[in-house]
Amino acid sequence: MRLTLLVSRRFFKFILRDKRLLILMLFVPVLLALVIGYGFGGEINHVDVEIVNLDDTAITDPYTNATISFSETIISWLDQNTSKVDIQVVDASSALDWNDTKQRVLDKEAAGAIFFPSAFTVNLALSFIPGSNQSTYIETFIDNSNPQVGGAIVQALREAFEETLGDHAGIQIMNNFAYGEDLTQLQYMAPSILPFAVFFLSSLLSIITLINERKTGTLDRLLLSPYHKINIILGYILSLSVVALVQSSILLTFVIFVFNVSIVGGIGSYFAVYFMLLLTSWSAMGLGILLSTLAKTELQAVQFVPIVTFPSLLLSGILWPLETLPVWLRPISYLIPLTYSANYLRTVMIEGAGFLVLSWDVLALILFAVFMIILSGFTLKHKE
Template sequence: MTIMTELKHSWIITIKEFRQLSRKKALMIPLFLFPIIMIVFFGYGMGGTVKNAPILIINDDTGTASNSLVQEIGSYTPKYGGDPMFSVTYTKDMSQSEAKSKIDYGSYKAVLIIPQDYSERLAKNETTTLTLLTDSSDTTTSGIIINFMKQFLAKTGSVSLNIPDVYGDLEYLDFLTPAVIALTIFFGSVATTGSAIAGEIEDGTIIRILMTPVSKRSVILGKTVYQLILQLARAVILIFAAFAIMGFNMNGSWLLVALVLVIFTLGGVGLGIVMSAIAGDMESFFQLNMIVTLPSMFITGVFFPLSSVPDWMRYIAYLLPLTYANDAMRAVMIKGQGLDVIGTDLVVLSLFALITFTAGVHLFRREA
């Protein structure tokens, strides 16, 4: 066979592949949209600054010298961002423990306490100390706020900063670990359930199973139990590795961590079933999976805080279940919080599981 004949055959195959691609609509959309979405999310998400971070200023100063300070903080806009760095709430006469509880509940990323004698000491050219509490469970935002305050107050010369440890000595790893566990569970449960079912639809094995007296509910349940065991085992291994290798700090209840992960895994399995039913074959499933799950990785605050992304992206994040799983995992594992704080997250995750499961059972058909 001549080279020309070989090339001609290759071209025929190439055309055939494009023709097949053009007929797979479920594959086409993610295939072309995905790179665009990634560029947008990476571009904005990795900005490395903080915008509109909620901060509480407790101004107990009896004089007027603090007025310009709080105004400057409130109106500060980062060099590369159009939005102010902080969204400031002002109050007075609040105890430090009360302020900490506001951070526990996630109401504020930081609390700045200005003492009663602030103006008086400045007038006497004496040094005065402000107290800055930050949500150190979000190490990135916390670090940015601390650095900003240090640089900002350095200009005044006579104001020092007291920064108590709110949740112990935390590092980026502590911020990252709970969300990476949630992310792993999400990716794992969606991808393994969905690809397994899509593969079984493709090769006909699932139909053979459904020809037996087994109900489709049993098939779904069997796959779900398998996923729960598998994903929780993965979580245990991840947590163990974070503990043993990198010295991760755990401040909360293991039972609550397990509860969050079980509910979240159920949602992931449900989503996997829905996506496999829509895709119908492995190739389409993987493309669909990329567009559905991968954006979650970049905009739900796994690697950087939600406060660093633009508003529109944050609104999208609030539609994604991983956002709530990350929030609940961090609240429990870093802040040591209980059901009262993660209640909303659990309700959203339960709804996610309920909706995806109901749709999954509906779409999971007996016929080929």
């Protein structure tokens, strides 16, 4: 019992002497609690939706003599009574305008579109007559690459029907999808979980490697050599990149062949996935090397891992869309590399965009990796 108390007292003395470690131990739980509290449980709002209304008919209310257009009533409700969607009514005159609107959804200029056909109001009014077989329809065209965003559009439309028309079966909703038709939860999550796994493993491995190299004295000998520090860092990144490619191959093999997650597109899409996972690993390695240079002890370095990984998991759009985050918190998301990795891989794996070498996601990751490497060059020093 005495030995147990002595070991425990020695440990607490060690923590109290290491002020940086003590601050990290107290700061990390507070940070995680704040991120979870503000980042979790939000609702998707203000989804951009375009409406094409070709309904050119109206009816007269026999009790009030007011002219009623059911399509205008539904559109007005969507505009004034829900925050889920932000609607824009297209100046349309024919079905060609509907085709143009669908193309804008395909081009990611809108998250969805709603189409009211000609004579919508009259056909719906005829369906109210007892014994009538008349019916009408509303057509939607939704970008379902993010099912939660697509679901918000459908839910807003159903709420509009219930509030304006009540429980009426005379309307058929014809849902069509630009991307992500029949998308399962696993297929949606895979493009974001893959880069997170690579990011976590690469950052952890780079931290452990640098700590071990410094502990054995190898890093200090390299820093005393005539080689530039950036060259030393790039040497570590090159060797760790081989490990990252092996890990990526293992992850992809399990995702594709064990869990039956498909990648839309040809061989270019597979190259694109590898390309993005490699860029993600470089970003993680640069960050891991930087954190290992800032830590004075092994325990301090390990404490940095949850500070990096948990906000990356919760604020990068991996678990829930960025649209659910508070507006003031979203700028932080755009400082996290995984935000760009997940977005790029969803574009490739779900939408079949192919090998996109030039994109904002690629540029953001390259800039982040270069910045981390340069910053590591300034902070990497040998022990006196």
